[in-house]
Amino acid sequence: MEVDMNGVIFALSYALDKVESELIGVDIDHAKWVAYMSVLTGKTYDMSFEQLSDLAACAAMHDNALTQYNAGGRDRGLDPSVFGLHCTFGQENIAGFPFYGDTTDFITYHHENADGTGLFHKNDNEVPLAAKIIHLADMVDVSCKVKDVSVENYKTILNYLNSNTDQMFPRDLVQHFLTKFTEEFYLSLKGRSIKDLLSEELPHNVREYPFEQVRGVMNVFGQIVDCISSFTRNHSFCVADKVTRMARFYGCDDQIIERIYIAGVLHDIGKMAINNDILEKPARLSETEFAYMQNHAWYTYVILSQIRGFEDITEWASLHHEKLNGTGYPFGKTGKDLSKTDRLLACVDIYQALSEDRPYKKGMEHTKCIDIMRDMASKGLIDAEITEDVNTVFKVAPEVTTSDRMI
Ligand SMILES: [Fe+2]
Ligand SMILES: [Fe+2]
Ligand SMILES: [Fe+2]
Ligand SMILES: [Fe+2]
Structure with missing residues (x-):
């Protein structure tokens, strides 16, 4: 790569x-x-x-x-x-x-x-x-x-x-x-x-690097992001792993899969610009706090867009909170502007977030996650077909093994 x-x-x-x-x-x-x-x-x-x-x-x-x-x-x-x-x-x-x-x-x-x-x-x-x-x-x-x-x-x-x-x-x-x-x-x-x-x-x-080396570098940053909050431990790795499995399911070629992995592991890098009090708040965020938290997707865009040759990765990573009906952030894009990979990142991020423990909720079982995603799809928020594909791919083995290197 x-x-x-x-x-x-x-x-x-x-x-x-x-x-x-x-x-x-x-x-x-x-x-x-x-x-x-x-x-x-x-x-x-x-x-x-x-x-x-x-x-x-x-x-x-x-x-x-x-x-x-x-x-x-x-x-x-x-x-x-x-x-x-x-x-x-x-x-x-x-x-x-x-x-x-x-x-x-x-x-x-x-x-x-x-x-x-x-x-x-x-x-x-x-x-x-x-x-x-x-x-x-x-x-x-x-x-x-x-x-x-x-x-x-x-x-x-x-x-x-x-x-x-x-x-x-x-x-x-x-x-x-x-x-x-x-x-x-x-x-x-x-x-x-x-x-x-x-x-x-x-x-x-x-230079041309073997993907293993590139992944090693990206994983360090994924780990830095995951470590800033005890509530999102391994989130970036799990999103990267799941989005890679979905890309394989869709038959993408290896080069695309590698780039999708990077988008997955870096999608929340913008959280590094968000105050720790918000990231570590042991309760649901207030409206103002939530609006501030939304900036993380914008910062993901700001950080990744500085890297030459990462234009596609920047797009996939920074649009993971956009919604098909235009109510998402940071840009308020609508379905016509969101590629299949943009939509895929959004779906996998939601699936992963639902399945994780948070301070105000327990992680949900696969079926419950899919029910919620189907409801979101019916409201025009996320892609209905991808939701069904997520169901197909993860109903058997949603768990992944991830590195866990807290000290
Ligand atoms: Fe220093
Ligand atoms: Fe130091
Ligand atoms: Fe995010
Ligand atoms: Fe995320």
Whole structure:
């Protein structure tokens, strides 16, 4: 499958910013800024394009396990006795990514200090250079909000680095960073979009990947989404699995099935932009809360439409709450605008949601789910034929085995 892997990782990193902003107050685009500063620093070490690509991907993914870390509504804060879990699981999660080279410990050690006082108390010589670069870029952005470009902020960055050299950051690394990050260079970033800056420094790498590898990347993001709420555990995987089985039932060719799987696993990625209080509310949502929650489908569109070559996947994923009679969201499309795959995603999402336990209801049996869907079809909301096909395919074996990797 042909994929712009950096494009995918940077677009989906938006979902990671949201989690990190809730936990430690970073700004949106934090992951991109960390990736950007990492690439600039990596270039001062004469890293190759392949090394820079791997570094940028790990930098963008540095906190990918934060939803797992706080899964199930837990709020562990930054307790140093357990905070290292987000590093080890974050590294494990990216194990299947299609890197060019060895990225061992790039994420595991992204909180190690030069003086050995980091989360794992590693000495400087035990930590790969890439992990040190990510650490510096991460902490500079967390502490100084790099995107707020000004003469004053440059002084803040310099002060921060000076007061933490030798303790948090090795002296030679700080020097490398500052050879690129001069005041003149920093001020030249004012008003520039981080997306443009990043793509100038790191050209896109559209390549052919085996689907297994692409799926590995997408599954990490599906897991991040499923972990943000204890009530939707495995929802994205189950939708992806069921929509794939339906696509097989319809005789779609393998390439289409692969793309439908991705739409299924990412259909709720926009939930990452929704406040946790709403996602975790242990009761039915009020009208206002529900209207706010509806934005998630719009955010799915916003996030996925940034990925070149994902136009069909973006459509299928972001239209999963549209209704044939035009009462759905986010666009209020009607039947004439909704393809069979759009309708299929909508039906499978409803079937899956009905069959799952929620704080205000128990998961329903297959027959009850189909009864409700038939009623919706009779009201012109969803596709009647697909509803019958869902009945045919899932009445025998609705359950799926999914990964379950809460920590
Ligand atoms: Fe972290
Ligand atoms: Fe961070
Ligand atoms: Fe949804
Ligand atoms: Fe969903």
